[in-house]
Amino acid sequence: MNELDLVDRLRRLSLPSTDLILGIGDDCAIYRPRAGEELLFTTDQMIEGVHFTRKQPASSIGERALARSLSDIAAMGGEPRFCIVAMAAADTKWINDFYRGLLRLAKRTGTTLAGGDLARDEKVRCDVMVCGSAPRGKALRRDGARVGDSIFVSGRLGKPWDRRIEPRLELGKSLRGLATACIDLSDGLSLDLHRLCAASGVAAEIDRVPVMKGSSIERALHGGEDYELLFTGTKAPKGVTRIGRVVRGEAGKIQFQGRLLERRGYDHFYE
């Protein structure tokens, strides 16, 4: 199989889209924006030896690569529109399996594969850019938390790494006009809540955290890769847990059960 065959195959497998005037196969994809929409853009890398190993099935790596970016779209209250995938690998079977996993999730979430770039390299890596859409002015941001807001989290925290990511797209959409701020938990509650509070210029007090069965409070507070939504507001949909409240104080300072919570989440460049 050569690059042209691979690209042809992906073009046939990709979900059709009325907004995507031109998809895979030209120098650029062309997207025609809908009236009144704002577009959301996010990207996430998966690198062999850093984010995964070749022991894991390629299809689950493909699914995860898209899921991580979709989680960012969920955190902004967006609906996915399309994705663009850059990938380097040497094994065409691996690449096909990767795309099978990615395209399965893409189909389920209404995400069209619009294009990408392929390179040959022994070390596998990929980068998935997703474009999402939200009505003008309705996207959720991380800088709107207000003193007195409650803090909520979806699901239970402390996921083992190999657990499948289910991007919280429906929840994110339902938070439009309801949440004052929102972020997805990718680097751990302590670091991501700090980021939300720092952006909003507020502090927070956490009373309790819903811990996943078999996990620990440590992992729930500081472990990354939960991909649940953390948000603030006065009301919340059913099925989420109130974990604390937004308070006046040093921007980004977090207390857990009366004590200062260290930030020990994942920072690639912390030295």
Added chain:
Amino acid sequence: MNELDLVDRLRRLSLPSTDLILGIGDDCAIYRPRAGEELLFTTDQMIEGVHFTRKQPASSIGERALARSLSDIAAMGGEPRFCIVAMAAADTKWINDFYRGLLRLAKRTGTTLAGGDLARDEKVRCDVMVCGSAPRGKALRRDGARVGDSIFVSGRLGKPWDRRIEPRLELGKSLRGLATACIDLSDGLSLDLHRLCAASGVAAEIDRVPVMKGSSIERALHGGEDYELLFTGTKAPKGVTRIGRVVRGEAGKIQFQGRLLERRGYDHFYE
């Protein structure tokens, strides 16, 4: 320096944009489309050991990484709006130098750095996604060449790899409504002209090729990384060279001076 410092620094250095409602620092960037515009998306990878070595200055790698994607925007007749950069590296000085080069070209071309992803890895790689804009229905594609059109190319071909790329953005814009098809020369004239002709369902006859001083006809025909524009039409702006014409025949078949031209351009997965 940690990841937050690096991101803060990039945010300060990035070009402001009125369309980019939210740039670096949230889960997603937010772009508000202008009335009547269509958006163009392209991405290109640069991988250490595949596309460059660490002997080359990081700033020139950064500039080149953006220039390659801007060349795709030029080939579609677009104006760049913003870019999103995913990068893995371990040396923060290298990263800073890389972004210095990238941001210099970004500023010169009106491209805002809207976001990205950073990971730590010994092997350097990056991926630059660029979003461009064209008036509705005006983007140039590769599938519109018609029998009887002339074939034109900008500049001279057969560039040595280390030559700076100057994306042909002004030329691309001037071809809107003039060129019937356009592609940028990234993988070599023989392969890229084949792609344009195959997409358009036509064949081509080439008489001559403008060769860069010190280069060879072989390199001009089959060498990659020229990043000039190859386009078809009945008229062309000044300063470009007519190299042949579009003819009826097997889709994608190219003749050079009366003989079949082999496709020997760069295909990462040709086996």
